[in-house]
Each structure stands twice: as structure tokens, then as C-alpha cells.
Amino acid sequence: MHALTFDRFGPADVLRWTERPDPQPGPGQVLVRMQSVGLNFADVYRRNGNYHLSGTAPWVLGYEGTGVVELPVAGDSQFPAGRRVGFADMAHANAELVAVDRDRLIPLPDDIDADTAAAVLLQGLTAQYLVSDSFVVRAGDVAVVHAAAGGVGLLLVQMLKALGAVVLGIASSESKRDAVIAAGADVAVGYQDWVEATRALTGGHGANVVYDSVGRTLADSLAAARIGGTVVFYGMAAGDPDPVDPRLLMDRSLTLTGGDLWNVLTGPEARRERAAALFQQIRQGTLKPQIAARFPLREGAAAHAFLESRAAIGKVLLTL
16 A cells, blocks of 8 residues: 655655555454545644654554445444445554554445545534533523634534524634634634624623633633633644633633543444534534645645645545
8 A cells, every 4th residue: 555654753845655564454443445534733743743653653644534444344244345434533544544443433424425524523523522511502602712714613613603602713814714704603803803802792791611722822711701701722733821820710710621532532432423413413504514625645745735834724635
């Protein structure tokens, strides 16, 4: 098979399309022939050497994607050869063939195509737990979404609106803010005036919930939350946040909570039930994944460069 690999840390051009031995599935694993792979900033961080990577070079990136079962677990009637599947958390997805734990497989319905599923699984499941587990959103809540034109952000805006929330999205350019409004946000602003815009939207009270995936903005997110409000911290795209004095939380009765998808995908039933709910929202039209661009997997270096340019609005896919 071929895979997108790199043997040293560095910019996008360290990535190479190389021939590799076919993976050999271990006990309880299925061999999947990939069709569409989701690209995430975590892949960029690993390529740069900022995230932990297991094993030795050459490394293969990628954690999510969709494809077709090529070699099933013997006697498995749920995931036989030819079954369309996806996964959100299995390493080495940037390859033509991937060995995937059977328990991590998500069956794809006939009406959900490979690109749509690859565009929504990891980031859609993330947005889903943000509105249902980290903070239970109710109609009328005011929610602020950082990086609202990103892969998670656009899905999160749509889910919040489906629940009846008032949404203020923050995005760095006019074209991105236009996309945030198109996704359903009530207000879209830049990073220069978003705290003031939140106060203006809420009559000075502040937001019920602020979703912060930027990191360095955490202090402002706490300032933008109302008394008794919640800040959900689930990413640090711009770097680690400064330490938070717990007296600030006490003085304003604030809740600061973390979010991590792997704490809610507790087993095969949970991931499949949550994915089925996600697919149902797509089916109903309340959730419309936006694909920013598709690149052949062999041109992964160009895809990484595009993602790093911050021009992407929505999800970048690597296709086979």
C-alpha cells in the first residue's frame, strides 16, 4: 500500500507519499480500505513535533476517516467485507489501508456518503458533547463560540441554534464571519471587539456559556460569561492559557470546565449511538457539514499548507 509519511519534524513539505507494508490486523481488528480522511490541526501539531507520537519514524498521521471493510474479523456479521464504515479515533489513517479496532468502527448508513461522514465524525461528535455533556444548552441561552468558522465551530453553531440558543460567533475574517452567519449565528464578530459585543447582545449580563478552543483567550472568556455562567475549555489553538485564580470563579459563581471527546466515547455502543444521532441531524437538515476543500491523500503536503494558512472554512478532507 501507499501512505502519507514523514521521517522528521518540520513544515508541510516533510510529508511524502511512500510505499509501506500492508498493516496486519491484530486480534479484534478489521482492515479498512480508506476512501476519505479528515485532516485536523492535531495532525499539523504532530508533524511539527508539538504533540506526542508513538513509535519510530517514518510516522503516519491521521485519526479519522471512512472506508470499506477489506478484511473482517472472522465470523463477524455486523462488519463483513464490503461494509461501509467510519472511525473517529484510530491512528495511521493517512494510508490506503488501516487496521482499525472493531469496537471503534461506526457503521455508515446508505444515505450518508464517505466524504460527509469523514467531515463530521470527529468534529461533529465533539460539538455534540459540548452542547449535551459539558453544558446542557436550553432554549434562550446565549452562547459564544470561538473559532466559529472552523470544523467544530460551524457544526457547534448549528447544533446550538437547533437547541434554541442565541449564538455569537467569533471569526477572524469577513468571509469567515459570513460563513458563521450562514450557519445560523445571530451575531458574528472579530477578535477585536467580541467581549464588548457579548455584553451588548446580553444587555451587559454576559453569556450563559462560552466555548473556548483558542486557549490564550480564556481570561476574556471568563470575563464575557455572566454571573453563574460557564466557560467550556476544549482546545488551545493559539497556545496554553494563563493560570486561573479560583477566587475569580468564586466571586462570580462561574464554572470553568474542560471537554474531551474521549471521556464520552466510553465504548462501542456509546460511539455508535452518538454517531447515529449525528447522522439523523444531517438527515433532518439541521446539521450541514461544510467541506472547505478536498485534496488527494498523495497531495497531503498541499492540504496541510492550506489548513495552516487559516483560509479554510469548514473541514479539509484527504481523499483516495
